[in-house]
Amino acid sequence: MADKTLICKDCGKEFIFTEGEQEFYKEKGFDNEPKRCLECRRERKQQKNRDRNY
Known part of the structure; x- marks a missing residue:
């Protein structure tokens, strides 16, 4: 690999x-391989966490 x-x-x-x-x-x-770079994965995770808190 x-x-x-x-x-x-x-x-x-x-x-x-x-x-x-x-x-x-x-x-x-x-x-599946990752579809997003590390920065975008982090941003997406933060956005999901923000959405849960509302």
Whole structure:
């Protein structure tokens, strides 16, 4: 397995899906690669948390 370059579906930036992250996803049984970069994943998570608090 090698690092993969993916494109974030929210911001359009390239990000690296490292070999270590791929192993983690495989161990957890995740079938799909991430669709968002780390920054967009964090922002989305914060937005969901803000929405829950209202």
